[in-house]
Amino acid sequence: xxxxxxxxxxxxxxxxxxxxxxxxxxxxxxxxxxxxxxxxxxxxxxxxxxxxxxxxxxxxxxxxxxxxxxxxxxxxxxxxxxxxxxxxxxxxxxxxxxxxxxxxxxxxxxxxxxxxxxxxxxxxxxxxxxxxxxxxxxxxxxxxxxxxxxxxxxxxxxxxxxxxxxxxxxxxxxxxxxxxxxxxxxxxxxxxxxxxxxxxxxxxxxxxxxxxxxxxxxxxxxxxxxxxxxxxxxxxxxxxxxxxxxxxxxxxxxxxxxxxxxxxxxxxxxxxxxxxxxxxxxxxxxxxxxxxxxxxxxxxxxxxxxxxxxxxxxxxxxxxxxxxxxxxxxx
Amino acid sequence: xxxxxxxxxxxxxxxxxxxxxxxxxxxxxxxxxxxxxxxxxxxxxxxxxxxxxxxxxxxxxxxxxxxxxxxxxxxxxxxxxxxxxxxxxxxxxxxxxxxxxxxxxxxxxxxxxxxxxxxxxxxxxxxxxxxxxxxxxxxxxxxxxxxxxxxxxxxxxxxxxxxxxxxxxxxxxxxxxxxxxxxxxxxxxxxxxxxxxxxxxxxxxxxxxxxxxxxxxxxxxxxxxxxxxxxxxxxxxxxxxxxxxxxxxxxxxxxxxxxxxxxxxxxxxxxxxxxxxxxxxxxxxxxxxxxxxxxxxxxxxxxxxxxxxxxxxxxxxxxxxxx
Numbered sequence: 167x168x169x170x171x172x173x174x175x176x177x178x179x180x181x182x183x184x185x186x187x188x189x190x191x192x193x194x195x196x197x198x199x200x201x202x203x204x205x206x207x208x209x210x211x212x213x214x215x216x217x218x219x220x221x222x223x224x225x226x227x228x229x230x231x232x233x234x235x236x237x238x239x240x241x242x243x244x245x246x247x248x249x250x251x252x253x254x255x256x257x258x259x260x261x262x263x264x265x266x267x268x269x270x271x272x273x274x275x276x277x278x279x280x281x282x283x284x285x286x287x288x289x290x291x292x293x294x295x296x297x298x299x300x301x302x303x304x305x306x307x308x309x310x311x312x313x314x315x316x317x318x319x320x321x322x323x324x325x326x327x328x329x330x331x332x333x334x335x336x337x338x339x340x341x342x343x344x345x346x347x348x349x350x351x352x353x354x355x356x357x358x359x360x361x362x363x364x365x366x367x368x369x370x371x372x373x374x375x376x377x378x379x380x381x382x383x384x385x386x387x388x389x390x391x392x393x394x395x396x397x398x399x400x401x402x403x404x405x406x407x408x409x410x411x412x413x414x415x416x417x418x419x420x421x422x423x424x425x426x427x428x429x430x431x432x433x434x435x436x437x438x439x440x441x442x443x444x445x446x447x448x449x450x451x452x453x454x455x456x457x458x459x460x461x462x463x464x465x466x467x468x469x470x471x472x473x474x475x476x477x478x479x480x481x482x483x484x485x486x487x488x489x490x491x492x493x494x495x496x497x
Numbered sequence: 498x499x500x501x502x503x504x505x506x507x508x509x510x511x512x513x514x515x516x517x518x519x520x521x522x523x524x525x526x527x528x529x530x531x532x533x534x535x536x537x538x539x540x541x542x543x544x545x546x547x548x549x550x551x552x553x554x555x556x557x558x559x560x561x562x563x564x565x566x567x568x569x570x571x572x573x574x575x576x577x578x579x580x581x582x583x584x585x586x587x588x589x590x591x592x593x594x595x596x597x598x599x600x601x602x603x604x605x606x607x608x609x610x611x612x613x614x615x616x617x618x619x620x621x622x623x624x625x626x627x628x629x630x631x632x633x634x635x636x637x638x639x640x641x642x643x644x645x646x647x648x649x650x651x652x653x654x655x656x657x658x659x660x661x662x663x664x665x666x667x668x669x670x671x672x673x674x675x676x677x678x679x680x681x682x683x684x685x686x687x688x689x690x691x692x693x694x695x696x697x698x699x700x701x702x703x704x705x706x707x708x709x710x711x712x713x714x715x716x717x718x719x720x721x722x723x724x725x726x727x728x729x730x731x732x733x734x735x736x737x738x739x740x741x742x743x744x745x746x747x748x749x750x751x752x753x754x755x756x757x758x759x760x761x762x763x764x765x766x767x768x769x770x771x772x773x774x775x776x777x778x779x780x781x782x783x784x785x786x787x788x789x790x791x792x793x794x795x796x797x798x799x800x801x802x803x804x805x806x807x808x809x810x811x812x813x814x815x816x817x818x819x820x
Contacts, residue, residue, distance in 0.1 A: 249589065386604055388593075390586040395553055397657070398577030398605040444592050 171448060174440055178455040182231070185462040189227045190219060192469050197223075222356065229358040229366070230465045231458040233423055234433075236370045236415040238457025239377045241430030242437070242449055243408050246384045248314050255416035255430035258317070258409065259300045259324035264420040265351065266328040267296025272347045273339035289350065290362065290421050297417035300324050301409070308405050313391060317405070352476030353424035355465055366422050373414030374454070380407055381446035388444055426461070427478055428485040433457040436488075460485065500660050500693045501527040501550070506559035508542060508549045516557055519545045523559070523719055525712060527661065527695055532687040534704035535697040537714030537736060543697045544665065546714070550695070551663050552576040563661070577605035581654035583664040588646070593638045598649050599624055602656030624655035627686060644675030651682065655690070662686075664696035668703065676700060680707040701733075701744075757783045761816065765794030773799070776809045780817070790816060 190202050197205075197215050205216045206224075240255035248257070256262070271292035307320045336344055358366060383404045386394040391401045416430070437452035438444065461477075467484060468475040502525070509519040519542035527533060535543050548554045550561060552568060560567045563579050571579075581602065590598065602624065603617045625634055628648040633641065638649060647667055654662045667683070668676040680700070684707045687694045695712075698704050704711060705724045713720045713727055715736040720727065727733055733744045745752040758781040763773060773794060777784060792812070793800045799812045801819075806812040 382604065382607065386601070388590045389588060389601060390584075392553060392584050392586050393582065393588075393601075395573055396551065396577060396580070396582035396584070397601060398572075398574035400573050438591055442592050444590050444597070 182459045226356045229355045230461040233419045234457035234461030235454040236419045237430040238433035238453040240412045240415040242434040242453045258321035260297045260417045261420045261425045262325035262328035263296040263300030264293040267292035269332040273335045273343040293421035301413035350424045353426045353478035369418035373411045376411035384446045427482045499526045502562045504560040507557040527693040530691040531709045533695045533710045534708035535712045541714045580661045581657035581659040583650045599652045602653040624652040628652045662694045760788040761790045762788040763792045
């Protein structure tokens with residue numbers, strides 16, 4: 167069993183590295199791996215190739231890795247907390263909050279100067295604000311309720327309310343504003359420049375760090391909250407920390423890239439299937455590696471047509487059949 | 498030697514700052530190496546008492562002492578080193594083998610990173626041996642029967658290595674052979690390991706046979722004692738008093754109060770007597786010595802006057818029509 171894990175981890179790591187390079191190679195123009203090496207290590211700058219690689223493809227590939235890792239870990243935590251295989255990082259309403267924030271800034275900001283609205287930061291800040299508001303509400307509720315299922319319902323209700331407000335806003339908006347918002351909901355890995363990365367990376371790392379610190383407590387939660395208490399785990403405190411970590415991971419990513427469906431719900435299942443375990447000490451790094459790889463694959467696929475496809479569509483279109491296959495194979 | 502003691506303990510719930518008292522002034526003792534069964538009608542607070550003693554909910558007032566220390570002020574972690582739990586909650590852990598589930602019992606002993614000590618493996622295997630599941634150690638928990646699952650959870654509690662184990666209705670959902678099995682197992686474990694084991698159950702007859710001591714819970718409080726003493730002093734009858742059934746002190750079972758319509762007398766074969774009497778009671782016949790109808794039980798039939806019957810059914814039909 168130990169051996170199997172070692173082999174799998176090495177394979178996943180190697181796969182991630184290969185995919186990372188492949189993701190850098192393909193795109194509107196082909197940059198060969200040796201060129202990539204040249205540009206990165208010899209600082210062969212000035213050319214269009216180096217411009218594309220350093221300021222476009224490299225941050226995009228890093229974003230794919232961070233997003234894949236964060237969403238998968240967040241999904242794993244939600245599935246453990248709610249003991250529900252269908253839970254995903256957005257189940258607490260974080261992405262609905264973010265989309266409400268973005269909807270407000272894109273569609274209801276006729277009074278704001280156009281320059282501010284069109285700058286990238288405005289969308290990101292409003293997404294973070296929306297996600298944080300919902301997260302704070304859910305955290306507040308998490309201290310008051312006895313069991314996690316109530317929390318689930320609260321998250322879904324917040325999500326529904328946010329969704330309704332977004333619909334109302336759409337109803338009263340002009341087509342340009344609606345298009346801007348819809349584009350955001352498609353998700354985009356290329357929106358993250360090095361500037362944004364300086365904010366995104368620390369937020370995601372903080373969330374990942376919390377997740378790894380909680381691994382033993384999450385193991386205990388697998389038996390249900392009562393058994394977890396019986397094993398000496400402070401359930402309410404743990405629940406609070408899980409919600410905060412998920413908020414950082416899912417909220418942070420959604421703010422910068424827009425919602426990316428499916429990765430968060432699917433990857434934990436793939437990790438469990440591969441490693442045949444439910445121990446979070448294995449599942450956390452396994453989800454991290456598989457999630458990062460999957461999103462790189464999605465990004466590579468989205469580059470194949472001349473016009474780049476939205477990442478949210480690709481992740482759902484190519485990911486959902488994978489999950490179906492896994493579930494049916496298990497039967 | 499007392500392991501756990503309660504001092505004027507009040508249990509119940511606090512809802513919107515109002516206290517809902519379930520039981521009060523409880524002074525109970527758990528001793529080492531003893532199996533204690535907590536029984537009583539529904540709604541008297543068995544689960545509340547168990548949850549309170551296990552630290553899953555706070556008492557309204559009073560103290561719970563383990564080794565002379567009040568555990569109501571203990572952290573969840575410190576309680577987990579004293580009391581191991583077996584609950585009725587459904588376990589649904591993907592990919593987990595029997596070993597993995599039992600290993601959960603070591604969680605309170607591990608450091609935050611969850612590293613197992615070298616001795617952990619031995620304790621886990623020993624616990625699995627004690628519940629006789631060595632052969633299933635690497636099998637998926639999901640493939641076990643209900644009885645085996647319950648034994649795994651008991652092994653988890655053993656691996657937790659606490660002086661006290663508490664079980665909430667460990668025999669619910671099990672068939673009769675498994676119910677007997679689990680009770681005997683717990684009885685043996687209590688005596689062999691010196692742990693005190695407290696369980697709640699609805700299985701009166703099993704509890705009477707297996708328990709070293711019974712906590713009999715009713716709305717008037719908790720009576721505790723050796724099972725037979727509680728039978729003799731009428732505590733059982735008082736607790737389970739009802740119009741439709743009575744506690745039969747002869748066999749430790751509940752018997753129904755059937756409306757009586759006729760009188761018969763029965764003599765003969767001892768082994769068939771019990772079942773014949775049961776059938777007659779159900780059909781509404783009181784068995785009295787001076788009755789006119791006399792049923793004589795032979796090796797393989799029943800004789801009433803000159804007529805011979807080979808099934809209870811034909812016998813009952815006959816006396817129904819002739820009486």
